[in-house]
Amino acid sequence: MELSNTFPVATDLAGRFAAAGHRLYLVGGSVRDAFLGRLSGDLDFTTDARPPQVLAVLKGWADAIWDVGIAFGTVGASKDGQTVEITTFRSDAYDRVSRNPEVTFGDTVEGDLVRRDFTVNAMAYDLLERRLIDPTGGRAALAAGVLDTPATPAESFGDDPLRMLRAARFAAQLGFTVAPRVSEAMKAMAGELGRITAERVQVELSKLLLGAHPRAGVELAVSTGLADVVLPELPAMRLEIDEHHQHKDVYSHSLTVLEQAIDLETDGPDLTLRLAALLHDIGKPGTRRFESGGGVSFHHHEVVGAKLVRKRLRALKYAKEIVADVAQLVYLHLRFHGYGGGEWTDSAVRRYATDAEHLLTRLHKLVRADCTTRNKRKANALQRTYDDLERRIERLAAEEDLARVRPDLDGNEIMRLLDLPPGPQVGQAWKFLKELRLDRGPLEHDEAVSELFAWAEREGIRTRG
Template identity: 80%
Template sequence: MSRSTQQNVVVELLRVSPVADELAERFAAAGKRLYLVGGSVRDAVLGRSSNDLDFTTDARPDEIQRILKGWADSLWDTGIAFGTIGASKNGLTVEITTFRADVYDGVTRNPEVTFGDTIDGDLVRRDFTVNAMAFDVVKREFVDPTGGMAAVEARVLDTPATPQESFGDDPLRMLRAARFVAQLGFTAAPRVVDAMRSMAGELARITPERVQAELSKLLCSAHPRQGIELMVDTGLADIVLPELTAMKLEVDEHHQHKDVFHHSLVVLDQAIDLEDDDLSPDLVLRLAALLHDIGKPDTRRFESGGGVSFHHHEVVGAKLVRKRLRALRYSKEIVEDVAKLVYLHLRFHGYGNGEWTDSAVRRYVTDAGDLLTRLHKLVRADCTTRNKRKANALQRTYDGLEERIARIAADEDLARVRPDLDGNEIMKLLGLPPGPQVGAAWKFLKELRLDRGPLDHDEAIAELLQWARIQGITPPAS
């Protein structure tokens, strides 16, 4: 892509964004410079659309506020300590940041916020050359002091300064490198990879919240497998997700993959292929696909005859998932959803040739709950055999299970399996106050419903009274 073509791309971006032109006029009138920077410039050069408009300027934060006053629909200064002022105009959000020339203390990795005076000085301190391009919205000129355009053309991820300096300033940039490899499909420069290997341990200084945010962005990128492989190859995974590295040591029981790690990457790819195209990337499904076999290293057993088994690895895996995702500060909902999918991912393999009873199908649906659709995708993605006949047979069997679920669901509300008697009726029939005995009766009736399907009212009462007699509960005289 020639320089003139790249320039035209950004000019077109500005042409369809009158906000940028309006800002250019106001900053020029104030005698200040204004540059479009970061991902919006990079994406424009790549021919990708971007809804983010980030600007940098030589104006100080108080000057930015004065320039925007009377123009913006709203202003906020939550980032003013870092030189950033936010604004919205006609539903579009922009952030404008004063040139930065930060110095890092080398211990806490927190920057001493220092404002700079030149665009070149601001760009050189950024994480990667592909993010260190700017466009002067007043003069309509590119600024590219670190070779970002050439890096985009070569699809190479490199740092403006030496990788050691860049990662020393902020070790999270190493994980961000893996994220950009996954997001852009670029290749990390050899010197970047070397620095990541030698400095991976520095990532332990970063807070779990920042690490988790980058990991989630990586997993929701277009090419997460490439980023994950880079994490493992450089040792970053030893800090972030050490269970991934452990899986590299385990050969799966089918001997269809070099190791369980590579099997899990294939499952991740296949799960992504099953996502709905019109929806956002499914972080829960992707985490479950990547981590569904993390219990295998701890459950590997060598059997007589040369075989290898991983009995109950789904149980161990669910526990490991909870421990790791909690450490990364994922929300309780995400932790529990991923753990449940890992725990349930093997359940289907007991289905065999369709010998499950309707009761077993009901339990499968009930145990999955709101995760049933994701469980369907995870189970299908977990079929990675190279034997096409076997793969087709597994998919047909699962098709049959889904059809059975649909047939039973047509007659019963499988999404909300409840006892045939509610808590109030249980208390009335048994003469019980609220408490554990009512809960036990409710659970008994729910299990009965799962086993036998819906009962008529009189039958449910008879079963409850029989259960009560066995428990030593004497119902009141009718």
């Protein structure tokens, strides 16, 4: 591997550290990704220089410097549009209660590398001497596509249990498998994840789902028991038979839906869509009913599922927007099945589109991905039917601007016509007119006014009309 000429900024920086009497090494994920041919513009370094010395070297060279991580020995900087993070050699000790280390600086690059999470991340490259430093066999593990720990897995995961979930994340991002001893340790120590904050768990879970191979990461998390701790609704689906009897269980079906939803992405990885695809059926375990004749039903599982999604994603500290959007997609994912052979009225089509609002494109993808039948004739028929629904939505959108459906009279006009002050009655009138618009499409102004007066009379509101 030859990196010295690939990133002139890095080589220049290494020269500045050497002139100041220090060593600087490209390290960790940057070295791993360079071997994989996927190195980004963000570079990670390690050095024997202490943080004040790092700041001194960077001063006058970097375009910007930030020291928010200086308590942990990390200084960040940018130069010519490239971001670098420089961390002093570490030899931390962990208290085994929290995941917080007692930050201790080390003296050798080898000592720094052996305390890292996985051997593929425990390599460093000396840019000036042009040599690889690989004390734990990371390059061989990288070539084999195997995740193993520099120390024993029990020691590594005992120091930082989040590393177990990170193993599942790397399986999803890189398509790697875990060494047998790592898998066994994950199964034995999965419960230790309970001492990691929800925020840190959520970051790793999101990275896992956004990886190139999320199914591999999910399956590893489920098979080792990690998912029982961080997302217990997911393994709970393994015992639930899909009502169409086309899949071994709802869990397997959900993984297939996830993969099919990914195939429909057009603008890069979509966390909201992937969460919805993975979790769209989590309401089934709580709604399963065995019917006479041997059938199985899951009535209203979309309603139960939406509630479970809100509860779990809130517990994982996801942003409010993501919680709301994923829950709404789960709630709406079954509605299409009432479309039948296209019997919906234009009113029903309007409601489908307006209830989805900004999620309509994602809902289209989720519904299409949810078709996992192996019967090609049935699958093609479902896709053709959905094609028809999309065409109807597009036609109505072009005619009526469905993206901004509003009542034919606004709040100010409602107050003027009914001689009402601002308050709940105006909101009720507005809601009535919006429902009317959804049912009948755009109304002429006089017709909307007439309907408003008729509603007010039914509600006992005295008007001047």
